[in-house]
Amino acid sequence: MQIAHSKTRVKDPFLPPGPKGLPLLGSLIDYFSDMLGFLTRVSSEYGDIVYYKLGSRKMYLLNNPEHIKDVLVTHNRNFEKSRALKRTKIVLGEGLLTNEGDSHLKQRRTIQPIFHHQRIRSYGDVMADYASRIGEDWKNGSVVNIHKEMMKLTLSIVSKTIFDSEMESESDEIGECLTDLVTLFPQMIFPYSEYLDGLPLPANQRFHKAKSKLDKIIYTMIEERRSNPGNRNDLLTMLLEAQDEEGDGEGMTDLQVRDEALTLFLAGQESTANSLVWTWYLISTHPQIEKKIHEEIDSVLSGRQPTLDDLGKLSYTQNVFKEALRLYPPAWAVARLVKEDYEVGGYIIPAGADIFMSQYVVHRDPRLYKEADRFIPERWDFEEAKNLPRFAYFPFGGGTRRCIGEPFAWMEGVILIATIASKWKMRLVPHQKIVPEALITIRPKNGMNMILEKR
Numbered sequence: 001m002q003i004a005h006s007k008t009r010v011k012d013p014f015l016p017p018g019p020k021g022l023p024l025l026g027s028l029i030d031y032f033s034d035m036l037g038f039l040t041r042v043s044s045e046y047g048d049i050v051y052y053k054l055g056s057r058k059m060y061l062l063n064n065p066e067h068i069k070d071v072l073v074t075h076n077r078n079f080e081k082s083r084a085l086k087r088t089k090i091v092l093g094e095g096l097l098t099n100e101g102d103s104h105l106k107q108r109r110t111i112q113p114i115f116h117h118q119r120i121r122s123y124g125d126v127m128a129d130y131a132s133r134i135g136e137d138w139k140n141g142s143v144v145n146i147h148k149e150m151m152k153l154t155l156s157i158v159s160k161t162i163f164d165s166e167m168e169s170e171s172d173e174i175g176e177c178l179t180d181l182v183t184l185f186p187q188m189i190f191p192y193s194e195y196l197d198g199l200p201l202p203a204n205q206r207f208h209k210a211k212s213k214l215d216k217i218i219y220t221m222i223e224e225r226r227s228n229p230g231n232r233n234d235l236l237t238m239l240l241e242a243q244d245e246e247g248d249g250e251g252m253t254d255l256q257v258r259d260e261a262l263t264l265f266l267a268g269q270e271s272t273a274n275s276l277v278w279t280w281y282l283i284s285t286h287p288q289i290e291k292k293i294h295e296e297i298d299s300v301l302s303g304r305q306p307t308l309d310d311l312g313k314l315s316y317t318q319n320v321f322k323e324a325l326r327l328y329p330p331a332w333a334v335a336r337l338v339k340e341d342y343e344v345g346g347y348i349i350p351a352g353a354d355i356f357m358s359q360y361v362v363h364r365d366p367r368l369y370k371e372a373d374r375f376i377p378e379r380w381d382f383e384e385a386k387n388l389p390r391f392a393y394f395p396f397g398g399g400t401r402r403c404i405g406e407p408f409a410w411m412e413g414v415i416l417i418a419t420i421a422s423k424w425k426m427r428l429v430p431h432q433k434i435v436p437e438a439l440i441t442i443r444p445k446n447g448m449n450m451i452l453e454k455r
């Protein structure tokens with residue numbers, strides 16, 4: 001899988017090839033002006049292991065599925081979450097995404113049973129109900145920004161399933177807080193940005209305001225549950241009741257529950273919303289595939305709402321979602337910090353360096369996928385899909401840090417697509433420039449306007 005190296009590579013025999021960048025800044029400007037474009041370019045130019053600098057940070061981009069497996073699974077103990085993710089602790093505290101080591105394992109053990117298929121089964125109906133309801137406000141021939149619509153829909157679903165809250169009044173406020181937090185994220189991870197934290201900059205003020213609003217909402221809910229433990233079936237109640245059965249048998253403090261609930265809330269909303277946005281984009285621009293998915297949905301559902309029992313029969317719909325997650329993986333990269341010097345492909349990556357592994361890049365690697373840039377849901381039924389290396393496809397990460405919400409996300413994705421596509425078609429408003437933008441997840445930079453057609 002080695003690729004010829006370009007003349008612009010860093011000329012150091014001990015370093016993997018990569019773009020030279022500018023003095024002091026390295027590739028900072030290129031990277032932050034178009035992250036996905038930069039990563040795609042350097043990986044096709046320099047091959048399996050690419051070295052570049054972002055300011056003083058040493059970055060190693062791994063593009064070979066075997067190397068990725070070694071980092072996420074085989075040698076996972078030698079890595080921590082990246083500096084960027086550590087920075088999100090100022091919002092997420094010590095929730096599952098940001099927690100490390102034994103503390104992470106203990107929390108993961110405590111929370112894992114909550115995501116067992118049997119326990120989240122009942123959420124299937126919530127998902128289908130909410131997806132049907134969104135159509136009540138839609139009109140034949142009208143134009144919607146599908147990004148906004150999917151954010152609203154997944155927000156109402158996480159609000160209901162995590163907090164048993166309809167959140168009608170709060171949902172706009174929460175939506176605004178989330179948008180603030182997500183759009184301010186690139187500034188937060190910019191090298192040296194931690195030195196600006198204490199300054200009264202407008203961005204910092206917006207950030208802290210958004211965070212304290214979210215905190216207030218969640219602590220109020222925890223307090224309500226603790227003082228009035230009813231018979232609720234939401235994830236917040238399950239978190240409050242969860243105990244580390246295999247460990248010390250203890251439950252969580254309010255702070256831990258707050259961190260975990262907020263983590264699930266943030267991790268569960270934006271990624272699922274964007275996975276659906278790109279799915280609609282791909283379906284609406286591929287009429288043959290749209291026809292096939294409609295045929296399957298119509299024959300399985302005959303106009304009724306899907307239930308969990310239908311999921312197995314909606315195999316083409318599943319392939320469509322899977323293929324959309326390949327081309328537009330909402331989590332477009334995972335990053336790790338090296339704890340002790342680490343050898344990969346004959347190079348030593350020093351302790352303290354950053355390793356970057358991009359789903360967006362690997363999922364579109366022509367060495368792994370035929371017609372890698374094309375949307376072909378059928379590919380998942382072909383023999384060659386079975387022969388792909390394990391980490392050629394990793395929209396949900398892998399190893400001990402694999403997405404805990406994956407079963408939830410699959411269920412939500414397929415149920416929402418089936419419910420909406422059984423009633424509606426979408427057409428992209430012509431002459432829009434659709435630009436994928438890599439923030440925490442990949443979203444369409446300027447939104448995505450769709451013309452609705454009632455089926």
Ligand code: HEM
Nearest residue numbers: 096097267268271272275331334396397401403404405409
């Ligand atoms: C299409 C939707 C989703 C995608 C693409 C996705 C992707 C990912 C990825 C790639 C990771 C691993 C990050 C890393 O290793 O650094 C992750 C972790 C995580 N995800 Fe998801 N996710 C999705 C939906 C959800 C949902 C619905 C929830 C919760 C309801 C959720 C909760 C989490 C949590 C808590 C973690 C941290 C797990 C740990 O480290 O123990 N995700 N997700």
